[in-house]
Amino acid sequence: MIISFEAALRGTIIGGVSLALSLFLPGTSAYAQTYNGLIDKTVAVIGGEFVTLSDLEQEVQTMRARGYASDRNMRCEILESILQTKLLLMQARVDSLTVNKEMVGAQLNQHVDEIRTALGGDDKVEEYFGKPLYKLRQEWNRQFEEMSLTQQEQQEIAKKIPEITPHDVKQFADTTDSADLPMIAEKYQMSQICVYPDVEAAKMEAKEKLLELRERIMAGEKFSTLARLYSDDTESAKRGGELGMASKTIFWPEFSDAAMSLKVGMVSNTVETPDGYHLIQIIDKKGDMFNARHILIKPKYTSEDREKAFAKLDSIKVLIDTTSLTFENAARLYSQDKASRTNGGQMADPNTGSAYFDKDQIKPADWSVVRNLEPGQISEPVESTDNEGRGNVVYKIIRLDKIVPAHTASFETDYNDLYSSVEHAKQMEAINNFIEKKIAETHIVIDPMFSNCEFSRKGWAEKIRK
Numbered sequence: 001m002i003i004s005f006e007a008a009l010r011g012t013i014i015g016g017v018s019l020a021l022s023l024f025l026p027g028t029s030a031y032a033q034t035y036n037g038l039i040d041k042t043v044a045v046i047g048g049e050f051v052t053l054s055d056l057e058q059e060v061q062t063m064r065a066r067g068y069a070s071d072r073n074m075r076c077e078i079l080e081s082i083l084q085t086k087l088l089l090m091q092a093r094v095d096s097l098t099v100n101k102e103m104v105g106a107q108l109n110q111h112v113d114e115i116r117t118a119l120g121g122d123d124k125v126e127e128y129f130g131k132p133l134y135k136l137r138q139e140w141n142r143q144f145e146e147m148s149l150t151q152q153e154q155q156e157i158a159k160k161i162p163e164i165t166p167h168d169v170k171q172f173a174d175t176t177d178s179a180d181l182p183m184i185a186e187k188y189q190m191s192q193i194c195v196y197p198d199v200e201a202a203k204m205e206a207k208e209k210l211l212e213l214r215e216r217i218m219a220g221e222k223f224s225t226l227a228r229l230y231s232d233d234t235e236s237a238k239r240g241g242e243l244g245m246a247s248k249t250i251f252w253p254e255f256s257d258a259a260m261s262l263k264v265g266m267v268s269n270t271v272e273t274p275d276g277y278h279l280i281q282i283i284d285k286k287g288d289m290f291n292a293r294h295i296l297i298k299p300k301y302t303s304e305d306r307e308k309a310f311a312k313l314d315s316i317k318v319l320i321d322t323t324s325l326t327f328e329n330a331a332r333l334y335s336q337d338k339a340s341r342t343n344g345g346q347m348a349d350p351n352t353g354s355a356y357f358d359k360d361q362i363k364p365a366d367w368s369v370v371r372n373l374e375p376g377q378i379s380e381p382v383e384s385t386d387n388e389g390r391g392n393v394v395y396k397i398i399r400l401d402k403i404v405p406a407h408t409a410s411f412e413t414d415y416n417d418l419y420s421s422v423e424h425a426k427q428m429e430a431i432n433n434f435i436e437k438k439i440a441e442t443h444i445v446i447d448p449m450f451s452n453c454e455f456s457r458k459g460w461a462e463k464i465r466k
Helices: 005-014 053-065 074-094 101-119 122-129 133-159 166-175 199-218 223-230 253-260 303-322 327-334 364-370 415-441
Strands: 042-046 049-052 187-195 271-273 276-286 289-297 382-385 393-404 444-446
Touching (some): 042 053, 049 074, 053 074, 074 444, 166 415, 364 393
Antiparallel strands (some): 187 393, 271 276, 276 289
């Protein structure tokens, strides 16, 4: 397994799971025997670990296929990344770090399902990789386990840095050139009062539409034709509603359960998922995979719903403008958005919890009115979507509370951003020091075919066999 040092560091320190590129790109597992006339051989020994020419070439193939370009020699850069990963893996074993089997198992299953879906089934996967699926699972499982240990070791090293104090942050702010300090983008703080449309009536209308379509299908009309005409899933509608052979795990459980219960050619009754309401027709089934067509109908709202909500929001806005009722109290009394109502309408980023939004984090519908407001002003009613990620319609008025102009981070106003910069720098320094120390004290031999490489660490050049 090969993973870039910087990507692995981001995956552990910043909190995401960084995945080896070669793990997710089909077609890079085939073991090539020769490269430009060279028979496969060991090109580096690091402790008890070996790096072969095939390891290196597979990763070069992967990186090129992903559009990666290097300012340096790509093979040199990738070899250095592999060697750094091996050092971390060796230390993880010395430190007796253990693999989280449950997490690795979940990652492996997700990966296998994605590959099976992308290629169209188990037989296609085996044909593509030239190996039985159980062998591929073994290889991928080992890669995920090694990745888990490598990331844990980086976390262990990072945890050993001294506690960062306000003095450290202040010193960083005072001694760093302003051009190298973090740049804080313009941010907006906003509050809202929300009114939702009549959801039940819209749901009933969607279900009645699907019932009508099902009756037309039963009467002889083609499912694919009706999907093209009426489905709200615009991508699959272009294909007559067809989704392609896929693992049942990638769909909502309600959808998969209904699809798997059908025989080929059968059409389901109405199926509800968080996306809306579906009709499903099975085309093919193999094990826990299926190919189906579907027609999706999402609840839709009438102009009457919109006018009724806008009238209510207009009335609330008038009360705020002409009486002693504050926006905060009006939000607590009238807003139907539970998340912001208790905070007097103050909006928060659902991903970070922050009350400040970058411009590109603001929903387009919200931005269409916010962009014309001055701090303290309240917008006219606008139709937007909620934060549930399903595109649910909501009507709202928005007050622009504050605009924080773009600026260079300062100790007084951006302590958290500066703290993160100091923390990251110290973690990087600790991991870099660890790598340098391990290069010096570990038995490492690199093939002379890499003698012209310009490694980022000078210590590697000293390990090239003369």
